[in-house]
Amino acid sequence: xxxxxxxxxxxxxxxxxxxxxxxxxxxxxxxxxxxxxxxxxxxxxxxxxxxxxxxxxxxxxxxxxxxxxxxxxxxxxxxxxxxxxxxxxxxxxxxx
Numbered sequence: 001x002x003x004x005x006x007x008x009x010x011x012x013x014x015x016x017x018x019x020x021x022x023x024x025x026x027x028x029x030x031x032x033x034x035x036x037x038x039x040x041x042x043x044x045x046x047x048x049x050x051x052x053x054x055x056x057x058x059x060x061x062x063x064x065x066x067x068x069x070x071x072x073x074x075x076x077x078x079x080x081x082x083x084x085x086x087x088x089x090x091x092x093x094x095x096x
Contacts, residue, residue, distance in 0.1 A: 005029075008073035016095070023073060027066065034066040034088075041089040063087055 008026050011019040028035045037043075042063035045056040052060070066088035071079060078095075085091045 008069050010075060011073055011078055011095075012075035013078050019073075020095075023070075026073075027069060030069065031062075031065070033062055034069070037062045037066045038070075038088045038092050042087045067091065 009019055009022040011023070024035070027038060043056075043059035045052050045060070047056075067085070070088055070091045071083075074082065082091050082094055085094065
């Protein structure tokens, strides 16, 4: 069965190397800036949330989007172990 190009590949705890490679390309294809967030970590504004600029919000949204994609790709058992993570980098690192 073919994988949808709109849904991330599911990781159920098995065949990590296979899933990791497919997930890397899935995220890069969505937006290469998302992959930067996964590898390097999120941008963290130094000001109060109410003082964020539009650019600050956009950068914060990148982490939320990357985190959402990763969480959507995890089966229930794997998700339960990582649902506390607040950044895409944290999820990616813990999956290793």
